[in-house]
Amino acid sequence: MHIGGQSIFDEMSSDDLILAFFPCTRFECQCQMLFAGTAYQFTNASDETKLKYDIKLHGELHDLYCLLCKMCLVVIDKGLKMVIENPVNQPHYLTMYWSIKPRIVDKDRTQNGDYMKKPTQFFFINCEPKNNLVFEAIQHVDMRNVERLTNQEKDRKTLRSEIHPQYANRFIRKYLIDYEQDFSKLYEEGSEEDERAIHEKDIESLKHRLAAIQEMGGDSD
Amino acid sequence: MKAHCLFEQSGTFKNEFKKLGIEAFDYDILNDYGQTDFQIDLFAEIENAYRGAKHIR
Numbered sequence: 001m002h003i004g005g006q007s008i009f010d011e012m013s014s015d016d017l018i019l020a021f022f023p024c025t026r027f028e029c030q031c032q033m034l035f036a037g038t039a040y041q042f043t044n045a046s047d048e049t050k051l052k053y054d055i056k057l058h059g060e061l062h063d064l065y066c067l068l069c070k071m072c073l074v075v076i077d078k079g080l081k082m083v084i085e086n087p088v089n090q091p092h093y094l095t096m097y098w099s100i101k102p103r104i105v106d107k108d109r110t111q112n113g114d115y116m117k118k119p120t121q122f123f124f125i126n127c128e129p130k131n132n133l134v135f136e137a138i139q140h141v142d143m144r145n146v147e148r149l150t151n152q153e154k155d156r157k158t159l160r161s162e163i164h165p166q167y168a169n170r171f172i173r174k175y176l177i178d179y180e181q182d183f184s185k186l187y188e189e190g191s192e193e194d195e196r197a198i199h200e201k202d203i204e205s206l207k208h209r210l211a212a213i214q215e216m217g218g219d220s221d
Numbered sequence: 222m223k224a225h226c227l228f229e230q231s232g233t234f235k236n237e238f239k240k241l242g243i244e245a246f247d248y249d250i251l252n253d254y255g256q257t258d259f260q261i262d263l264f265a266e267i268e269n270a271y272r273g274a275k276h277i278r
Contacts, residue, residue, distance in 0.1 A: 005269060005270070005272055005273015006269065006273060007266040007267070007270035007273070008225075008248060008261065008263075008266050008270075009266070010270075012223075012225055013223075015222050015223075016222055016223045016224065016225060017222060017223075017224050017225070018224075018225045018226075018227060019224060019225070019226045019227065019231065020226075020227040020228060021226075021227065021228040021229055021230050022227075022228060023228060023229070067267055067268070068265055069272040070268065070270075071267045071271075074267065074270040074271055074272065078270075108244045120260045129250065131244055144243050161229060161230050162230065162233070163230055163233045163234070164233075165233055165236065165237055168233045168234045168236075168237040169237040169240065169241070172237055172238060172241060173241065174232065176224075177222075177241065177243065179241075206224055
């Protein structure tokens with residue numbers, strides 16, 4: 001651990017990009033039930049228990065919120081570039097009580113190859129999102145049902161948090177780096193081999209149709 | 222350009238940056254899968270940087 005004002009941020013340059021998956025548990029809508037004392041674990045809890053928990057919980061929210069703001073201030077002060085990721089749900093503490101607004105809101109991550117929809121927002125500090133074209137088929141990914149997540153090696157929290165590499169790759173290319181898709185390769189791959197394959201397929205199809213007509217005793221013209 | 226991925230689940234993005242030819246590192250307090258480049262208390266690092274920053278207090 002660094003001391004005396006030194007930190008990992010000293011090793012980063014203004015050409016670099018920081019991508020922060022800032023802890024979100026105290027900003028999400030589920031926290032509202034904890035504050036209100038209506039979560040399942042408070043079913044038989046006394047007012048005293050709930051109030052003490054409220055103090056603890058609000059302290060955690062305060063600490064995380066201040067850390068988030070400080071992280072942004074450090075990045076701004078040092079001229080660094082940063083993208084912060086956080087879920088988006090209603091209500092979300094940052095949506096309601098933060099001065100920084102998201103530049104990208106992805107309402108359905110499965111559309112870009114992730115495991116779950118998990119609406120997500122991205123905040124850009126000292127930089128702007130690119131808007132590159134990523135034109136390619138998305139490989140099928142089995143959607144994860146939150147209620148049925150079970151795995152011998154990973155707990156449910158981890159399974160819920162995991163991001164599919166396909167989603168990460170597409171996001172980086174589309175929004176974070178200078179990227180230009182090479183469309184010439186797509187055209188070349190379709191010129192010789194694919195045309196031959198299409199031609200052979202057409203011939204096979206024609207043969208089948210001819211055989212069917214002849215079986216029926218019809219005119220093959 | 223280098224990519225610095227902070228907190229949980231940053232490993233996935235780190236690996237994809239690398240596949241795209243960009244040098245990348247991840248930082249987290251945990252190292253459950255043995256792949257975290259810098260196992261470090263990020264909260265302490267942020268506090269430290271904030272205290273040491275010249276223009277902000």
